[in-house]
Each structure stands twice: as structure tokens, then as C-alpha cells.
Amino acid sequence: MLDPKLLRSDPAGVAKALEKRGFILDVDAIKALDDQRKVIQIKTEALQQERNSKSKNIGKAKASGEDIAPLLKEVENLKSQLNSADEELKSLQDQLETILIAVPNMPVDEVPEGKDEDDNVEVRRWGTPRTFDFEVKDHVDLGAQLNLSSSNGNGASLGSALDFDAGSKITGSRFAVMRGGVARLHRALIQFMIDVHSNEHGYQEVHVPFLVNRDSLFGTGQLPKFEEDLFKTNDERELYLIPTAEVPITNLLRDELLQDDTQLPIKIVSHTPCFRSEAGSHGRDTRGMIRQHQFEKVEMVNFVKPSESMQALEDLTACAEAILEKLELPYRTVILCGGDIGFSSAKTYDIEVWVPSQDKYREISSCSSFGDFQARRMKARFRNPETGKTELLHTLNGSGLAIGRTLLAIMENYQQADGSVTVPTVLRSYMGTDVIR
């Protein structure tokens, strides 16, 4: 949520900033509602004050044994007046709230103009895509042929290492089954990433629920606007499967007030499955692991002082890039343009890994700074020791990395002519082998 004070003091400036992302802010409607709200609020509070002071008098009179009947008569009409004023106020506040919570965050100045992903701007590139002296297979074909001999497991294999048919049978489209070396590689990647972030990058590992309530989804900005992207349980508690670990982790500080800044920055890493209905992307990436309804992710979340959030985004992005560098996977980093940036984000870097079969870079991590946008929705605050005042925290998060896409990138980039996959050096201790067959 944007700062209502800023919206009031500089509506034109806010509207201009939001234009960059193609959002039209109805400044006049908001102002009209807010002006009304102000009048009614003042009226309501005056009535409340009257009621309170008269009620106090009744109490006093009663205590001293006086007759309270005339006093009761005085407040007779107050109640209905107050009720109607209060109702009007609530209605206005609701209308304003409904508008405000649907307004996206303002992109910071560095965010480039543009309308979609084609307008994102590359900021750096690392590594050189390998040249192959044989015909490159994609991870689907590679996975289908792996694990077929019984030599790499106990007994005969029930199927291939990467089996989309089995996923469809058990559940439906966009679900996969992994076996043998690929399943192990998947697990190794999770271990490896958490180890690097917690041992080398100063992150604390946490484990969180995979089902969350509506308040949590509101706090990070998925609700109320993006309900159709989520899987919802039909439980009466209205629980949702998490679309990303960002939701449970960031909400750890919902409704919290840190008494100083000594705990900051708070840097958390967590591994969770993620569930997305992919409602708006029926025809996209239907082949392979790129876009599944269920995937796993190692996620980093930062809570920082406002003055530190811009640097924190650079650091966090570097932590994600470090994983790709250790895995020796070529990547490029882009800054998202105004039209492609997420609802809650003020600035986002996407990291894209090289995918040989597609001959292009594909998103493997998205690192965002939200400023105080999420913190305001969540009431996540700290007391600034310098001023003694409470301030909203700044929140950031980034994938470090998406496991399924990393797996796919390793399979394709490390494939051999015979269809086997070399294990990246840093994963060999986790895998107990240097090749997957």
C-alpha cells in the first residue's frame, strides 16, 4: 500500500510515477472521497466526544446520588446521530481502502520505461554459453532417457528420471515425477543453496508453513488482486497453498514492532514448495519443467532499515548470482521495466539462466525491493533509536534460486553426447557421483 499522506500531498507525482507501469490513478475520485471522509470523520469524532463526556457526567452524577434522568434525556438523540455518522464514515473508509489496496507500488527512478518483458534492460552478463559438437537435447528428452538402466539404482527402474506422463496421471498437467539421479540432483540443489546462503551470505535458515491465511496473502500483496493465481483449500479457514516462500516468511514480521534497529538487517533463507495455478498462461511453456503448478524454491527475504534497502537489493541479487556462478551456469541480469514489474515491487532484477535448447536466457530468479509497500500492509515496523519514532521496515526478497529451473539448466548445459549429465563440481559431494546416467 502506498503512503496515504503522500497520495494526499502529491497526487500528481504519485500518478506520474504509476504511469510508468501503465497504471492510471484516478486522482480526482480519490480526492473527492477523501475530502468527504475528512468532513464525516470530524463530525463523527465530535459526536463521540459529546457522548463520552456526557456519559462520564452520568457516571459522576450517579456516584454522588443525583438524579440522572435529565442527563439521560440529553443523550437520547445522540445515539442515532452517531450511528448514522459512523456508518457513513465506515462506508467512505471502505471505499477509499478498496481503491488504495489495489494501487500498485511506485517504481523507483532507475526503473526503465517500457510496456513488457521485451523492454527490460540487461545490466550484466556472466559466463559464456557452451558450444556443443553434437545436437543439443532439451531437458525433457534428456530426462526421458535417464535412469532407464537398473545400474544406477537399486533394482529395476519404474520409469525415466524426469517423467511428465506420470505427473499427469497422478495429478494432471504441469506436474512432474523425478526419479533416481534427477530426484537426487533436485534434493542436492536445495541443500547446496541453503548451505551457501546460510554459511557464506549470513542468512538464517527457517522452515515455514506451506498453507497460509488471507491476512498473510494480503500483507505481501497477492490478495485481493491476484486470487486467481492461487490454489485455495475448501477448508472453512480459507487457507491457500503458498505461491512462494515470500508469503510466510515476510509475514513473520506482520503486526510486529521491533524496539530498536539492533536486529536489522534480518536475512532469512527458506526452502519451500510453491504452488501456482498459472491461470493466465495456458499456452505458455507447456513443455517441460519451466512452468509447473508445483515447484520448489530456495527463497531469500530481507528486512532492513529504509536507508539500506537499495543497497540490500544489490547484495541480495549478488547472493542469487553467486549460486549460478558456483554452478558455472551462464546468466544475465536484467532490470525489469515499468510495464513488467510486479504489483508490490519498487524495483526488480530478474536473473536469467542460459537454456541451450531454447538458445536464450530464461528467468531463474527475481529479486525485488518493495520499499515500505508490504510493510505498510503488514504493519511491520521498528523504532528508530535516533528519533524515537516508529518507522516502517523495508522488505526485499529474491529467489536463490528456483530449483526446478536450476535443475533443467544443469541438465541442458551439462549434457554429454551420450545423453548423460555431468554433475557440477560443487554438487558432487552432495550427489556422491560426478555423472548422472
Add this chain to the structure above:
RNA sequence: GGAGAGGUGGCCGAGUGGCCGAAGGCGCUCCCCUGCUAAGGGAGUAUACCUUGAUCGGUAUCGAGGGUUCGAAUCCCUCCCUCUCCGCCA
């Protein structure tokens, strides 16, 4: 699933209809005292919003939402959560 007890400020905890935004304690801040440390004395210390140049002032908030009442932390209803015991169970 059954029975019971609870949810109050940064934390602990008192408060069963009115001068209660809330005693007391801890913590924190400032001052005094003090070779250092420790102990001690004094003052202050919720959040959000409205109003104001800033104070002053006002409103709301005692798990959440409704209700009763002139007036609710306190009474009633619904829901959520925590704890104890029993049952069941990975």
C-alpha cells in the same frame, strides 16, 4: 474428538459496567548519586488517526467481528489462537 483455563502496552501482569489507555513490575531513555562495576534515588516511556505552525486538544484500539447499554477491557453471541488433562495419531 471430549473436559477445563486463558488471550490486556516492547515483555510480565492487575483489573467483573463509569475519573481505566489501563495499577504494579521488568526493560528502555534522561537526570542525581557513585574511584570502576554493581546497587540506589527522581522523572519519563503504547499505537494509529484527526486537528495545530508546533504544543494543547480530540477519536479509536485490552485476540477478531457483532450485540446489549447513556457508558464495555469488564456483560452476551460468533469466530480465531494458546495452555492443561483425556482420547487418537505421523
